[in-house]
Amino acid sequence: MYLKSLTLRGFKSFASSTTMRFEPGINCVVGPNGSGKSNVVDALAWVMGEQGAKNMRGGAMADVIFAGTSQKPALGRAEVSLSIDNSDGALPIDYREVTISRTLFRSGGSEYAINGTACRLLDIQELLSDTGMGKEMHVIIGQGKLDEVLTSSAEDRRGFVEEAAGLLKHRKRKEKALRKLDSMQGSLTRIEDLTVELR
């Protein structure tokens, strides 16, 4: 499995559709200061489900949408697509190439898709979660992140290891199941109350 290409359109400084193709192995993005190298990394994190505007180096999530320049007007939406070569079947889906996409509208709506079919953020997270990729998998080591890992508490460090080991998916499922159990318990209590009233 490797990243094949990344397409940005209306994302940060990338107003027009821009596609970067990658090869297996090490790929480098080079360019002068302010040319958008970090924006490319932001796009990778974003399409994999990043939810924190701060992690996108902005104040609000809409800040990822191209804000306009003296030559080009601001745009109404940001779109990023990431194509992954899955010929080794590392992703649990029956396609040799998988494209995940995310779109955000200035009006507030957002959309996710896998191979062009609309899906939930959760589907993307689950798809990536056994591969070591994904928002909380520490595949993106930003400036200052190493310091954060080295100075974190033992508990937080355990969290990093657990996520790297792929436990995130199971933890999320457990949380979801506990929430369902909780709401079931509420319904059961309500039924018991009604039964008593009806006696």
Ligand code: ATP
């Ligand atoms: P450096 O080498 O200095 O770290 P860089 O190549 O990583 O720079 P980025 O931080 O990726 O550069 O890009 C910064 C540029 O992106 C700035 O010119 C900024 O104005 C532009 N930019 C960020 N968000 C938007 C946006 N929403 N709309 C338009 N341009 C944006």
